[in-house]
Amino acid sequence: MRKYLVAxxxxxxxxxxxxxxxxxxxxxxxxxxxxxxxxxxxxxTLYSKANKSDVGYCLYLPPNYKPDGIERYPVxxxxxxxxxNELHSFHDVEVLDHGxxxxxxxxxxxxxxxxxxxxxxxxxxDGRFMSETLIIRELIPHIDQTCxxxxxxxxxxxxxxxxxGRGSTRLAMKYPDMFCSLFGQAGNVPRTxxxxxxxxxxxxPNNYLGPDKQNYIDNDAYELLKKNLxxxxxxxxxxxxxxxxxxxxxxxxxxxxxxxxxxxVDHTYMEIEGxxxxxxxxxxxxxxxxxxxxxxxxxxxxxxxx
Numbered sequence: 453m454r455k456y457l458v459a460x461x462x463x464x465x466x467x468x469x470x471x472x473x474x475x476x477x478x479x480x481x482x483x484x485x486x487x488x489x490x491x492x493x494x495x496x497t498l499y500s501k502a503n504k505s506d507v508g509y510c511l512y513l514p515p516n517y518k519p520d521g522i523e524r525y526p527v528x529x530x531x532x533x534x535x536x537n538e539l540h541s542f543h544d545v546e547v548l549d550h551g552x553x554x555x556x557x558x559x560x561x562x563x564x565x566x567x568x569x570x571x572x573x574x575x576x577x578d579g580r581f582m583s584e585t586l587i588i589r590e591l592i593p594h595i596d597q598t599c600x601x602x603x604x605x606x607x608x609x610x611x612x613x614x615x616x617g618r619g620s621t622r623l624a625m626k627y628p629d630m631f632c633s634l635f636g637q638a639g640n641v642p643r644t645x646x647x648x649x650x651x652x653x654x655x656x657p658n659n660y661l662g663p664d665k666q667n668y669i670d671n672d673a674y675e676l677l678k679k680n681l682x683x684x685x686x687x688x689x690x691x692x693x694x695x696x697x698x699x700x701x702x703x704x705x706x707x708x709x710x711x712x713x714x715x716x717v718d719h720t721y722m723e724i725e726g727x728x729x730x731x732x733x734x735x736x737x738x739x740x741x742x743x744x745x746x747x748x749x750x751x752x753x754x755x756x757x758x
Contacts, residue, residue: 475570475656475659475660476568476569476570476571476576476580476581476660477568477569477570478503478566478568478569478571478581479537479569480500480503480505480506480507480508480566480568481497481505481506481507481508481566482508482537482538482539482566483495483508484510484539488539488542489510489542490512490542490545490546490549491546491549492512492513492514492515492545492549493510493511493512493542493545493564494510494511494513495508495509495510495538495539496508496509496510496511497509498590498591498594500582500586500590501590502575502579502582502585502586502589502590503581503582503586507566507586507591508537508538508566509538509563509564509565509566509591510538510539510563510564511561511562511563511564511595511599512545512548512549512561512562512563512564513561513599514549514552514559514560514561515549515552515553515559516559517559517561517600518600519599519600521600523559523600524600524601524602524603524607525559525560525561525599525600525601525602525607526558526560526561526601526602526607526608526609526750526755527560527561527562527563527595527599527601527602527607527608527609528548528560528561528562528563528609528610528611528743528746529562529563529565529587529591529592529608529609529610529611529620530544530562530563530564530565530611530612530616531565531567531573531587531610531611531612531615531616531617531619531620532564532565532566532567532612532613532615532616533612533613533614533615533616533731534569534570534614534615535569535570536569536615536616537566537569538564538565538566539564540564541562541564541613543731543732543735544562544735544742545562545564547735547739547742547743548560548562548742548743551742551743556740557743557744557747558747558750558756560743560746560750561595561599561601563591563595565586565587565591567583567586567587567615567616567619568581568583570615571583571660572615572618572619572622573587573615573616573618573619573620573622573623574619574622574660574661574671576660576661576662577660577661577662577663577664577667578662581660583619584623587623588623588627588630592608592630602755605629605630605631605632605753606632606750606753606754606755607632607750607753607755608630608631608632608633609631609632609633609634609635609746609749609750610623610624610631610633610634610635611633611634611635611636611637611746612636612637612639613637613638613639613731613734614637614638614639614701614729614731615639616637616639617636617637617638617639617640618636618639618640618641618642619639620634620635620636620639621634621636621639621641621673621692621708622641622671622673622676624688624690625673625676625677625680625684626670626676626680628680628683628684628687628688629683631688632687632688632689632749632750632752632753632755633688633689633691633745633746633749633750633753634688634689634690634691635691635693635745635746636690636691636692636693636705637693637694637731637734638693638694638695638698638701638705638729638731638734639701639705640700640701640704640705641673641674641704641705641707641708642704643672643674643707644657644661644668644669644671644672644673645665645668645669645672645674645675647668648661648665648668650663673708674708674711677711677712677715677717678715681715681717684717685715685716685717685718686718689719689720689745689748689749689752690712690717690719690720691719691720691721691722691745692705692708692709692719692720692721692722693721693722693723693724693734694706694722694723694724694727695723695724695726695727695728695729695730695734696723696724696725696726696727697726697727697728698727698728698729700729701729702723706723709721720745724737
């Protein structure tokens with residue numbers, strides 16, 4: 453009986469039972485099985501100084517991409533959910549590739565990073581898991597250096613489901629100068645600053661963010677929204693989706709939507725009636741328009757010449 457009570461409490465707190473049991477971890481390189489990568493996708497690695505390890509990522513390049521050409525492409529950074537790694541979001545890639553080949557969407561690059569398991573794309577205070585630094589300071593510059601990208605805000609989008617939605621939302625709030633479009637998909641948006649509790653140093657997030665309260669404020673999407681409002685409002689396009697039966701996530705997604713409304717930030721918000729925490733189902737329901745929002749964001753930001 454006790455096990456179920458603990459799980460229920462953790463879900464109501466906006467975490468997952470798995471996180472409470474295992475905590476953050478990482479297998480930084482995960483080699484794909486033969487024949488499992490979608491069309492246009494390769495598995496790559498870069499060396500992360502922050503994590504002192506090679507780290508895997510998957511890279512989708514659109515048809516007719518020329519590495520020595522003059523054309524520059526926008527990039528979508530797609531962040532995986534809890535327990536995942538770089539071998540994720542292949543369904544997203546297949547939808548994007550089909551849309552590009554059919555002429556619905558312009559050619560774009562997609563990057564599938566490995567952010568570690570249950571790190572929520574934050575840097576741990578003790579330096580063991582440097583997932584934010586990996587994405588922002590290492591992977592994005594690496595992609596811009598090795599691929600024909602639009603290496604600026606007007607050529608970058610960020611998105612993710614579940615932990616990836618939570619991470620992409622916080623990173624977009626923290627680094628709005630780096631992205632023109634955010635698509636948060638069923639990702640909790642907790643008030644991290646309220647979780648600071650020095651009396652429980654061994655309980656998440658205190659065991660991850662450490663004893664300095666400022667670190668919690670600096671990792672709180674609501675506080676970052678207020679801090680960077682002038683850089684977000686009218687400049688970063690934001691789309692948030694969640695299922696009405698996604699009981700582990702809908703509450704904080706609604707709360708962040710309301711915070712955006714109160715801040716006067718124009719954005720798109722949708723609750724999908726009857727949907728649980730099911731990514732592939734969400735995509736399949738809206739696959740024909742799945743990347744429309746990013747494309748419009750990129751167009752408005754000037755990624756393509758009219």
